[in-house]
Amino acid sequence: MATEKYTVTLPEELAEDIRREVGPGGFSAYVTRAIERQREQGRLGELVSWMQEEGGPLTEAELAEAEAELREAGREFAAPDSGSHGAGRGGLPLAG
Secondary structure, eight states, X not given: OOOOOOOOOOOHHHXXXXXXXXXXXXXXXXXXXXXXXXHHHHHHHHHHHHHHHHHOOOOHHHHHHHHHHHHHXXXXXXXXXXXXXXXXXXXXXXXX
């Protein structure tokens, strides 16, 4: 990916905190990733809005069911591999 140098203005304390956290040479990569994540969140927000326009908002029951499924998936992912051969975490096959 081609790069371009830009000048941005940040609060000094924030910039120094980031420099301490990422060390020498890591500042640009940190800022780049932060901007990428912000763009991703914006796109996800647009997708959610579109989906709600198309299908209507989630009911409380649908939301509770989705949250329960997410918690269960998190528990399965965090569980130690149960001896399945050729599978990654959670028993899912690895790509490639």
